[in-house]
Amino acid sequence: DAGITQSPRYKITETGRQVTLMCHQTWSHSYMFWYRQDLGHGLRLIYYSAAADITDKGEVPDGYVVSRSKTENFPLTLESATRSQTSVYFCASSDGHLNTEAFFGQGTRLTVV
């Protein structure tokens, strides 16, 4: 199916565990983004990528690792999950033009216990 998909949609993990959230887009968009949204707050940028093998930090990158070996995939890894990383995570992509819209996935609700 065309679009941007995130998996899993829901995840419960234990403190200290490593967990990877997946994001896949079918448009060959150059830019991809990861945001987190905490209860009652707006979205904050974690990491973004301008192209394969090019990533950069956003506003709240600590505790997260990203990679982009293929244009269509942009996984987000929590190397050692903490309770403060309990959040809803949204992935997005854009075509990389200067003034362009972004397309968001449906989100992954992560609970760290």
Next chain:
Amino acid sequence: DAKTTQPPSMDCAEGRAANLPCNHSTISGNEYVYWYRQIHSQGPQYIIHGLKNNETNEMASLIITEDRKSSTLILPHATLRDTAVYYCFGGTSYGKLTFGQGTILTVHP
């Protein structure tokens, strides 16, 4: 990207027009005005964008003042499904968005 200011909340009766304002007085000449919304628990959704002229699509209309310092998003016949948080942006820097608090629009029956 331009700094934007939006009212924290607004109410609208179902079937009536919802007019959501946004101030973006620092917007530069080549920056577009973008509107997104986030319906509860879903990913943000692009609504509309414009540079100088008023724009309309199947979802909404965008009215930009002549000096480009403010704009209004118009949902012509609001429905209960339009209840959401609406975000205004001045420029998007390749799709990278800096979210503010937006406007919580509540559509009442």
